[in-house]
Amino acid sequence: MDLKEFLNKVENINIDFDSILKTVAQSIDTEIIIRFDKEIDPQGRQWVGISYRKENGDLRDSVSGNAKILRDTGNMYRSFTKSITGKTLTIGNSANYFAKHQLGKGLIHQRQMLDTEGENKNEQLAIKEAIEKGFYEEIKSLF
Numbered sequence: 001m002d003l004k005e006f007l008n009k010v011e012n013i014n015i016d017f018d019s020i021l022k023t024v025a026q027s028i029d030t031e032i033i034i035r036f037d038k039e040i041d042p043q044g045r046q047w048v049g050i051s052y053r054k055e056n057g058d059l060r061d062s063v064s065g066n067a068k069i070l071r072d073t074g075n076m077y078r079s080f081t082k083s084i085t086g087k088t089l090t091i092g093n094s095a096n097y098f099a100k101h102q103l104g105k106g107l108i109h110q111r112q113m114l115d116t117e118g119e120n121k122n123e124q125l126a127i128k129e130a131i132e133k134g135f136y137e138e139i140k141s142l143f
Contacts, residue, residue, distance in 0.1 A: 013138045020134035021089040025082045027126030028091055035113055036077055039069045042115035042123070070101060070111060 031042070039047045047069050070076055079095040091114060093102075104110025115123055 010139065015138055016134060017087045018084055020130055021084045021087075023130035023134070024127050025084070025089055025091070027130060028123060029080070029082075031115070031120060031123045031126075032080060032113055036068075036071065039111075041110075041112040042117070042120040047111040048109035070113075076101070 035041065041047065050067050050069055076093060076095040076098055079093050079098070081090075081092045081094055083090045083092075092098075093113075097108075098113075100106070100108045101111045102113060102116075118124065
């Protein structure tokens with residue numbers, strides 16, 4: 001097959017973006033689980049410790065390492081959502097207080113769970129590999 005013929009075939013490739021994006025979503029799920037387990041943000045920085053109210057109502061940081069941050073009820077941990085529409089993957093969280101923790105609002109410390117800046121190297125590599133594999137499978141089918 002000469003280059004012109006190859007380029008014509010490549011131009012007409014039907015990439016299975018749904019499959020690629022499902023693989024990407026699984027990779028992001030794995031990263032989120034790791035962040036909750038290690039209590040770290042996407043850049044690997046430790047989340048701010050747990051605070052609780054003393055009997056007089058003052059906030060006090062917890063020094064007992066037993067309680068897991070953001071896992072009191074497990075609601076936020078279980079509330080991550082994924083949707084694929086065309087070539088777009090959307091990751092979100094249905095807990096109404098998620099944004100307050102993700103961004104840090106008011107008295108709530110920022111504890112990032114999603115990499116909104118694209119700085120997590122593991123996540124970037126997993127996404128890149130999923131896309132490359134999807135394209136490779138389609139190109140391989142041309143031969």
